[in-house]
Amino acid sequence: MHSTKSYVSYLTRTTRSLLIIATIITISILILYYFFARLHVCIKFSLSTKPNLINNAKHTQLETILSSSFIYSLDNECKIDLNDSSLHIRKKEFDNIFETGRWNTIGSRSGPGSSLEGAFDWLRHLRTLFEHYSIRSMGDIPCGDTYWQFSLREINTIEELYFGGDISLSVIKQNQKLYKTKHHNKLFQYWDIVNCPIPTFTYKNSTYEINGNRFDLIIVRDALQHMHIRNGLKAVRNVIMSGAKFFALSTYPPNGRSSASNTRSIGKNESLPLIPTECVNKTYCTYGAIKDGDWYANNINCYPFNFPLNKAILVQQSHEKFGMEQDEMHIYKIDEELKKIVEQYDNACS
Incomplete structure (x- = not known):
C-alpha cells in the first residue's frame, strides 16, 4: 500500500513537471514565431521601400548606410x-x-x-x-x-x-x-x-x-x-x-x-x-x-x-x-x- 501511494505521488510530480516543461516550450515557440514574423515583415518593408527612398533622394538612415561605403x-x-x-x-x-x-x-x-x-x-x-x-x-x-x-x-x-x-x-x-x-x-x-x-x-x-x-x-x-x-x-x-x-x-x-x-x-x-x-x-x-x-x-x-x-x-x-x-x-x-x-x-x- 505504501509502495502504491509512493508510485502515485511520483506520477503526479512527473506529470506536473512535464506540464510545466510543455508550457515553457509552447510559450517559447510562440515568442519565436512572433519574433520571426515581425522580422519577415520588416525585411519585406525595407526591400519594398528601398528603391523609392533612393529615387526620391531623401536623406534617410538607409541612404546614410549606403553612402557610408564611399570615401x-x-x-x-x-x-x-x-x-x-x-x-x-x-x-x-x-x-x-x-x-x-x-x-x-x-x-x-x-x-x-x-x-x-x-x-x-x-x-x-x-x-x-x-x-x-x-x-x-x-x-x-x-x-x-x-x-x-x-x-x-x-x-x-x-x-x-x-x-x-x-x-x-x-x-x-x-x-x-x-x-x-x-x-x-x-x-x-x-x-x-x-x-x-x-x-x-x-x-x-x-x-x-x-x-x-x-x-x-x-x-x-x-x-x-x-x-x-x-x-x-x-x-x-x-x-x-x-x-x-x-x-x-x-x-x-x-x-x-x-x-x-x-x-x-x-x-x-x-x-x-x-x-x-x-x-x-x-x-x-x-x-x-x-x-x-x-x-x-x-x-x-x-x-x-x-x-x-x-x-x-x-x-x-x-x-x-x-x-x-x-x-x-x-x-x-x-x-x-x-x-x-x-x-x-x-x-x-x-
Whole structure:
C-alpha cells in the first residue's frame, strides 16, 4: 500500500513537471514565431521601400548606410602662402576673433548670427531649397564653428558631401575634432575663399573612383560684410566660377531695411526689379574699404557686385523670426550671365 501511494505521488510530480516543461516550450515557440514574423515583415518593408527612398533622394538612415561605403576627399588644397603678408594678417585676425570670443562668448563663437535663433530662417529656406532642387553636396565657406548647420537634417545627412572651409585654422581644428571620426561625408579643411578656387571632390569605394565632382550648393553666409570689398569681389568670383549650381549668401538691402515687396520664394516667381532703386546713391567701393574682420553692410546687387536682383530664386529676410539684423538671404542659380558679370571684377574698385 505504501509502495502504491509512493508510485502515485511520483506520477503526479512527473506529470506536473512535464506540464510545466510543455508550457515553457509552447510559450517559447510562440515568442519565436512572433519574433520571426515581425522580422519577415520588416525585411519585406525595407526591400519594398528601398528603391523609392533612393529615387526620391531623401536623406534617410538607409541612404546614410549606403553612402557610408564611399570615401570622400577634396581634389585640391588651399596652401598658405608664406610670402603673402596680407593673408597672414587676415588669418591672424579671424583666428583671434574665434579664440577670444570677440563676436560671441556664449554658444557659437562665430557670432550671434550663427546661433540657432540667428540661423532660424536660413534653416527654413535651406530645407525648401534641398527639397525643391535635390541638393546632394555643398561647400560652406567660411563654415565657422558649425553651431547651426547640422541641426538641419538635410545637411546633417547630406547624400554626398558637406565641405566646411575656413581661413581660421583654430575653427578647422575644432570641427575636425568634433566630426571627422564619426561623420564620413563631412570634410573640414583650411580654405581661403579669397585666394583659392572652390575645390572639386572625389568619392570612391572598393569598385570605382569618381573625381572632379562639383558642389551643388555653395554657401557664403555672414562673411562678405567682414571682408574688404576687393576681397569680397574675389570670393564671389571664385564661387561663381566654381561650377556649382547654386549660390546662397548674406546681403544687406541698400536702403538699410528689408522690404516686404522685394521678396521671392523658392519655386515662385514674384516680381523683382533688376536692381534696387537705392543703388544709385551708394558708393560701396568707399563704404566697403574696411579692414578684414570689421563690418559694413554689403550688397550683392549694387555696383561693384552687380547681381541682377530679379535673377535670385530666393530673396527673404535673414532674421524674420527673431529680428536680429536687417540683412537678407539671397540664393542665385549660377548661369552664364553671372559668370560674365564676375569676369569684370578685376577692374572694379581700383
